[in-house]
Amino acid sequence: MLYVHIPFCAHKCHYCDFNSHVRTEPLWQSYADALAQELIHWSGQHNFKGRPVSSVFIGGGTPSLMPPPLLASLIATIQSCFSLDPQAEITIEANPGSSDQHHFSDYRNAGINRISIGVQSLDAEELRWLERIHSPDEALAAFQAARAAGFTNVNLDAMYGLPGQTLDHWQQTLHRLIQLNPEHLSCYQLTVEPHTRLAAQHAQSPYALPQEEASLAFFQYTRHTLRAFGYQPYEISNFSRSGYHCRHNDGYWLYRDYLGIGAGASGKWDEWEHDKAPAGCHRYTNIKTPEKYIRSVQKNGFAIRQSETLDLNQAAAEAIWLGLRRKDGIDKQWFEDRFQQPLAQFIQPALTPWLISGDVRLNNAGIQLSEQGIVLADSISAAIL
Amino acid sequence: MTKTTTPQQFIRNFSIIAHIDHGKSTLADRLIEETGALSEREMKKQVLDSMELEQERGITIKAQTATLKYRALDGNDYILNLIDTPGHVDFTYEVSRSLQACEGALLIVDATQGVEAQTLANVYLAMENNLEIIPVINKIDLPSADIEEAKRQIEEIIGLDASGAIAVSAKTGVGIHDVLEAVVKLVPPPESHDDKPLRALIVDSWFDSYVGAVALIRVFDGQVKKGDKIRLMSNKVSYEVNDIGVFRPQPLSTGILKSGEVGFLICGIKTLADLRVGDTVTFERKPADSPLPGFREPKPMVFSGLYPVDSGDYSDLRDSLEKLHMNDPSFSYEPENSSALGLGFRCGFLGMLHMEIIQERLEREYQLSLITTAPSVVYRVTMTSGKVHEISNPSEFPDPQAITRIEEPTVNANIFLPDEFVGALMKLCQERRGIQQNMSFIGQGRVMLTYNLPLAEMVIDFYDRLKSMSRGYASMDYELADFREEDVVKLDVLVHGDAVDALSLIIHRSVAESRGRELVKKMRELIPRQQFDIPLQAAIGGRILARETVKAVRKNVTAKCYGGDISRKRKLLEKQKAGKKRMKNIGNVEVPQEAFLAVLKLGDGG
Numbered sequence: 001m002l003y004v005h006i007p008f009c010a011h012k013c014h015y016c017d018f019n020s021h022v023r024t025e026p027l028w029q030s031y032a033d034a035l036a037q038e039l040i041h042w043s044g045q046h047n048f049k050g051r052p053v054s055s056v057f058i059g060g061g062t063p064s065l066m067p068p069p070l071l072a073s074l075i076a077t078i079q080s081c082f083s084l085d086p087q088a089e090i091t092i093e094a095n096p097g098s099s100d101q102h103h104f105s106d107y108r109n110a111g112i113n114r115i116s117i118g119v120q121s122l123d124a125e126e127l128r129w130l131e132r133i134h135s136p137d138e139a140l141a142a143f144q145a146a147r148a149a150g151f152t153n154v155n156l157d158a159m160y161g162l163p164g165q166t167l168d169h170w171q172q173t174l175h176r177l178i179q180l181n182p183e184h185l186s187c188y189q190l191t192v193e194p195h196t197r198l199a200a201q202h203a204q205s206p207y208a209l210p211q212e213e214a215s216l217a218f219f220q221y222t223r224h225t226l227r228a229f230g231y232q233p234y235e236i237s238n239f240s241r242s243g244y245h246c247r248h249n250d251g252y253w254l255y256r257d258y259l260g261i262g263a264g265a266s267g268k269w270d271e272w273e274h275d276k277a278p279a280g281c282h283r284y285t286n287i288k289t290p291e292k293y294i295r296s297v298q299k300n301g302f303a304i305r306q307s308e309t310l311d312l313n314q315a316a317a318e319a320i321w322l323g324l325r326r327k328d329g330i331d332k333q334w335f336e337d338r339f340q341q342p343l344a345q346f347i348q349p350a351l352t353p354w355l356i357s358g359d360v361r362l363n364n365a366g367i368q369l370s371e372q373g374i375v376l377a378d379s380i381s382a383a384i385l
Numbered sequence: 386m387t388k389t390t391t392p393q394q395f396i397r398n399f400s401i402i403a404h405i406d407h408g409k410s411t412l413a414d415r416l417i418e419e420t421g422a423l424s425e426r427e428m429k430k431q432v433l434d435s436m437e438l439e440q441e442r443g444i445t446i447k448a449q450t451a452t453l454k455y456r457a458l459d460g461n462d463y464i465l466n467l468i469d470t471p472g473h474v475d476f477t478y479e480v481s482r483s484l485q486a487c488e489g490a491l492l493i494v495d496a497t498q499g500v501e502a503q504t505l506a507n508v509y510l511a512m513e514n515n516l517e518i519i520p521v522i523n524k525i526d527l528p529s530a531d532i533e534e535a536k537r538q539i540e541e542i543i544g545l546d547a548s549g550a551i552a553v554s555a556k557t558g559v560g561i562h563d564v565l566e567a568v569v570k571l572v573p574p575p576e577s578h579d580d581k582p583l584r585a586l587i588v589d590s591w592f593d594s595y596v597g598a599v600a601l602i603r604v605f606d607g608q609v610k611k612g613d614k615i616r617l618m619s620n621k622v623s624y625e626v627n628d629i630g631v632f633r634p635q636p637l638s639t640g641i642l643k644s645g646e647v648g649f650l651i652c653g654i655k656t657l658a659d660l661r662v663g664d665t666v667t668f669e670r671k672p673a674d675s676p677l678p679g680f681r682e683p684k685p686m687v688f689s690g691l692y693p694v695d696s697g698d699y700s701d702l703r704d705s706l707e708k709l710h711m712n713d714p715s716f717s718y719e720p721e722n723s724s725a726l727g728l729g730f731r732c733g734f735l736g737m738l739h740m741e742i743i744q745e746r747l748e749r750e751y752q753l754s755l756i757t758t759a760p761s762v763v764y765r766v767t768m769t770s771g772k773v774h775e776i777s778n779p780s781e782f783p784d785p786q787a788i789t790r791i792e793e794p795t796v797n798a799n800i801f802l803p804d805e806f807v808g809a810l811m812k813l814c815q816e817r818r819g820i821q822q823n824m825s826f827i828g829q830g831r832v833m834l835t836y837n838l839p840l841a842e843m844v845i846d847f848y849d850r851l852k853s854m855s856r857g858y859a860s861m862d863y864e865l866a867d868f869r870e871e872d873v874v875k876l877d878v879l880v881h882g883d884a885v886d887a888l889s890l891i892i893h894r895s896v897a898e899s900r901g902r903e904l905v906k907k908m909r910e911l912i913p914r915q916q917f918d919i920p921l922q923a924a925i926g927g928r929i930l931a932r933e934t935v936k937a938v939r940k941n942v943t944a945k946c947y948g949g950d951i952s953r954k955r956k957l958l959e960k961q962k963a964g965k966k967r968m969k970n971i972g973n974v975e976v977p978q979e980a981f982l983a984v985l986k987l988g989d990g991g
Contacts, residue, residue: 003948019949188944216940237944252948266949283952308952318955325946353916353973378941379916382961 001251002056002078004035005262006063007290010097013131014201017193019264019288020061031263031290032070034297036077038261041301043081047269048259053082055089055248058112064094068106075110089114089153089247096142097134104149114246115146116155116186122173126162143180153244155184160218162190163207167221174222178229183244187222188237189215216375234327236377253326255319255338260286263293263303270338271309278340280315283308312339316346320367321381324360329368343367350383393577393645397568398466398603400483402511403493404501404860408523412493412555412564413451416467417634419561420453450588450601450647451634457569465568466647468588468603470507475736477864478683479589481510482663485679486588486603486647489517489572491564492545496522496530496552499829500538502801506862508543519567520550526557534829542827575605575645582673583607583615583666585642585650590660592712596628598654601647602666605677608643614669615652618676622659623669624652658714683715685733686794686865687740687844688777690721690758690887691747692729694967694978698753699728705751706730709743716743721778725885725971726756731778737844756969758887759984760844765792765868779889782875785926792868794840797822800851802859804832809854817842818871818893837866841873841891846985876901876930878908879922881974887981902931903987909933911980913964919974 008031009020042048056078058071071092078084091114092107107115119139121127127134134142146154156177160170177185190209192202201207210218223233231239235253238246251258260267265286271279284307287293296303310318316339323330335343344362347355354360359373360380369377403409453465470483484490490511494500511518522535536547551567553560584606593599602609609615609626616623630638631648642648654660661683665676693702706718717733734740740760747753763777767789776782798819802810804826814821814836823835838847843863851859876897878888892900901923908921912935919935946954968975979986 005949191944212939219940219942236942236946249947252946252951258948260948264949266951268948268951285949285952318951321955321958322946322951357916375940375942376916376938378943378958378961379938382958382965385955385958385962 001248001256001258002053002082003248003258003260003262003265003267004056004058004063004074005260005265005286006031006058006060006066007263007288007293008065009060009062009095010065011131011133014197015130015190015193017196018061021290023290026065027290027294028067028070030294032066032074034294034303035074035261038297038302039077039081041297042259042261047257048082051082051257053078053084053088055251056084056091057248058090058092060093062095063092064103068103068110071107071112072110075112091116091155091246091248093118094142094146095132095134096139097132104145104151108150113151114153114155115151116157116184117142117146118157119143119177120157120159121162122176123169126165126169126173129162130159140180143182153184154182155186155246156180156182157186157188159188159190160222161210161215163209165210167217170218171221171225174225178226178231184238184240184246185226185231186238187226189218219375232327236325236374250326253322255322260284262286263290264288270315278312278338280310280312281318283310315339316341317384320347320384324367324369324377324381327368328366329361330366332364332366335366347384351380354380354383393643394574395461396464396466396575396645397489397572398468398487398575398645398647399489399491399568399572400468400470400487400511400516401491401493402470402480402484402504402507403523404495404498404503404507407493407495407498407501407504408555409493412491412521412523412553412561413467413469415555415558415561416453416465416565417451419558419565420455420465450632452631452647453633455565455569458566459569463569464646465565468601468647475734475739477506477510478681478735479662480507481514481679482586482588484511484514484516485677486586487514487516487572488575489519489568491521491568492518492539493521493523494535494539496524496532496535497527499531499535499831500542500801500827502799502860502862505543505799505801506864508545517572518545519564519571520545520547521560521564522550522552523555525552525559526554538827538829542833578606578644579608581606581644582671583609583613583668584673584677585609585666586677587660587662587664587666588647589662590657592657596651596653598652598657598660598711600650600652600660600666601632602642602650603647604642604644606644606673607668608641609650609666609668610641611638615650615666616669616672617659617661618665618667618672619661619680620659624654627651627653655711656714657711661714683735685715685717685735686840687734687736687760687762688731689734689740689760690723690726690729690756690778691718691732691744692723692726692756692758692887692969694754694756694969696727701751702730702747702753702755705747705753706732709746709751713743715739723780723887725887726758726969729756733777737848754967754978756887756978756981758981759890761891762794762840762844764873764891767791776891779875779891780886782889782891785874790870791873792870793873795837795866795869796840796843796863797866798836798838798843798861798863800834800836800859800861801827802832802834802855804830806855806859807832807834810834810851810859813847813850813854814838816896817847818895838863839869839871839893840865841893846987874925876904877924878904879920879924879929880971880976881919883972884924885971890984897925898930900984900987901925904984905931905933907983907987908980909935911983911986912974912976914938915975917973 007019007021008026012022090112092112093116095118122136192199226239233239234245257269268283270281284304287296287303287305293303332343351360359370361368361370401409450468455463455465457463468483468486470480520539522532532552536550539545539547551560551563585602585604587600588603589601611626611629613626628638628651663680667673693699715735718730721729721731761777763775766774766776769787769789819836819838821836825833827833872894873891874894876890876892877884905921905923917937921933922929923931968977
């Protein structure tokens with residue numbers, strides 16, 4: 001799996017804690033060159049050399065700001081560096097208002113077969129509060145443009161639990177999104193992330209954000225509604241038509257290896273030593289500032305800012321935490337092969353109270369959270385980490 | 386020059402007494418600097434407050450001393466022994482021993498604040514010891530300084546002639562020479578009793594990891610040399626003097642201390658319990674007939690249970706208490722077993738500050754994570770059988786049927802504050818079952834009130850409440866008074882249906898219901914939501930007075946978690962878990978440390 005980060009945005013929204021930067025003149029060419037150089041560097045490293053790539057995700061930032069020729073050559077570089085599966089899922093993120101439909105067909109031509117559009121809301125006032133630069137109409141137009149360009153696998157991102165938002169408001173947005181009939185929907189509750197402008201504002205004069213009970217109502221309403229319309233809740237915030245779950249994102253929760261390319265991107269690989277005891281894993285994150293990232297890649301070929309190594313038990317606990325986010329949970333056979341210990345023993349006694357309460361289900365296939373358990377996923381995961 | 390043959394007439398022994406923050410330590414620094422006992426390079430700010438904790442709290446906990454050499458304007462060289470005193474009400478006894486070792490005291494009054502509660506308390510102690518008191522008005526460099534008003538207050542409130550008060554700024558150094566001259570001229574020299582059998586007062590003692598117990602002594606009669614066989618009069622234990630000398634302020638061996646002199650004494654004593662403050666040192670062979678007056682055993686007034694959060698740390702806690710006790714024998718500890726908290730210790734302290742200091746030192750110096758139970762005082766319980774028990778632990782509270790009467794200790798508190806807060810203070814004292822004994826207006830819009838209050842009410846956040854209701858302007862000092870017969874009961878707290886012994890309180894019946902209600906309400910805020918609903922109840926006997934419920938967690942789930950979020954979000958969850966580790970499991974319920982002291986926090990935010 002390969003993740004490519006495009007860190008530029010037309011505007012930095014106050015709630016956003018992604019690595020995104022506003023530049024009057026984005027350094028597109030030098031940034032694209034750095035991406036290519038970093039790809040070449042990693043493709044020569046022993047842990048990634050010759051490995052098949054089953055999915056590519058171009059995220060941001062706002063990747064749809066990137067000039068299409070540069071995107072096309074990026075994908076060409078990927079193909080030349082790795083053995084890219086012909087069936088690979090290749091996703092790009094696009095923001096309405098930053099994209100126009102000509103580009104969408106260029107993406108198709110470059111081999112991109114999935115598009116994720118940051119709609120967030122279809123209420124003009126909510127969009128203004130979120131500081132999004134698009135209108136509800138522009139969001140709808142972006143979806144139509146994706147269809148017109150031939151995308152048959154489209155995701156729409158939406159947010160709920162905004163200040164003062166009633167369940168009614170959210171129902172309207174959600175139903176209009178369902179009417180569009182996308183293959184995939186990601187519905188997130190607004191989270192006040194630390195070190196954002198929103199966090200600072202909220203600390204000064206708190207917004208009327210939904211409390212636990214109300215937030216639970218939003219969450220459950222979303223699941224029930226989407227399920228009724230044929231969208232499977234395959235992860236806490238992700239819903240899809242059958243066969244259209246995001247293979248790339250699912251890979252994170254399935255504990256697969258991934259390479260992260262670009263400013264602020266993260267990667268992970270298992271430290272699997274052949275013929276030796278099973279080992280943990282390794283994670284890294286790149287330098288965040290685009291200019292510094294470019295300089296580091298020019299100098300070293302890579303731009304790691306920090307990295308950490310997890311031992312076998314830490315990695316196993318992490319795999320359980322991430323796996324429990326999935327509706328299907330953790331596969332027993334996979335876990336025991338990977339971590340060389342019985343799953344049932346590993347989760348006890350930490351998860352015993354949750355097994356008794358029925359929030360965690362353990363059977364021969366593996367473990368997963370029950371419908372009630374899902375809303376307590378963090379409490380449960382904190383017990384095992 | 387190792388011989389200290391200075392005749393007594395050139396010795397002056399003095400202390401500095403002041404209300405907290407009136408500049409005692411700064412003045413001491415300046416005197417040391419001025420007499421050249423330390424070079425400027427060695428001069429650390431406030432050298433006399435050497436313990437780490439003291440530096441942080443800005444108060445002096447263990448008294449220390451310095452011997453200063455000073456050539457006065459009369460051309461003679463004088464030895465000035467500055468004896469530092471602890472500055473808090475919990476350590477009144479230590480202060481009085483320090484003052485007993487002196488012939489004079491510098492009374493510092495802040496020119497911007499005037500006389501405060503501790504000023505008064507310390508002056509009374511100095512007067513009891515017949516000291517020559519020299520008023521010093523400090524902080525005259527500040528724009529709001531009012532020297533005349535400070536003098537007026539010294540005369541009116543204390544009744545001391547302030548016409549000769551010395552105006553100084555310990556910060557800038559103005560007036561420091563006048564202070565040194567006044568010490569020489571006004572403080573009487575110690576009397577010469579070199580020929581009498583040895584009597585030396587233990588002014589202070591502390592533990593040094595290299596040499597063992599160190600005593601600060603003031604020789605009153607006779608003289609003591611290295612190699613002498615000495616005896617401690619309270620317990621008749623004998624030792625040989627290994628080392629003896631003075632502090633300048635670093636220790637300097639002199640081989641001898643004569644009558645009137647102040648310095649250290651080291652005898653290879655392993656435990657401080659043998660070097661008790663206030664005790665008299667004499668010779669083993671030719672002992673004095675009677676000890677110096679004033680010795681008494683330290684008597685703990687406030688008790689609480691100390692338990693390790695992790696029960697596996699019990700033996701570490703025991704070892705740490707043992708070590709700390711060698712340093713500070715004034716607190717007591719004995720093993721105690723709680724059904725809720727497991728093995729721990731019941732500890733007795735001189736007062737609330739003392740309790741906080743011991744806990745902090747255990748947590749900081751010995752890296753222990755502790756649960757402290759609510760402080761309690763000693764109740765005198767007369768049983769129907771006629772027997773009298775002293776009870777300081779709610780779990781030992783007898784069956785009410787078998788009790789004839791219960792008496793609780795009281796204190797007399799002097800409180801100084803601006804008159805605009807008098808109403809609020811009277812309300813606070815009334816809530817705390819106080820009896821007003823005196824009220825006088827002392828000028829400049831300030832009032833002195835004297836209350837008789839139950840000690841039990843004082844130990845429960847009285848001082849914090851006093852400070853917050855007066856916006857920090859009130860000052861207080863207290864002394865122990867009589868026991869008073871009262872109707873007190875045992876209040877139980879039930880968590881998830883079970884009474885938790887470590888949460889029980891002994892409390893006056895008239896406030897039991899309201900306090901119980903506030904207590905469970907506060908605990909509801911302190912106990913985090915868990916997997917299930919947790920009822921909290923307050924009860925007397927079997928009767929439930931109040932009930933609150935900690936609701937179960939309904940939703941706790943991260944919305945977004947993708948490849949770039951994993952490390953950071955894992956750390957957040959690990960933090961959630963680390964928080965849990967510092968909690969104690971009571972049955973199935975995780976209770977944080979603070980919840981055991983909830984009763985001290987009833988004042989915060991309702």
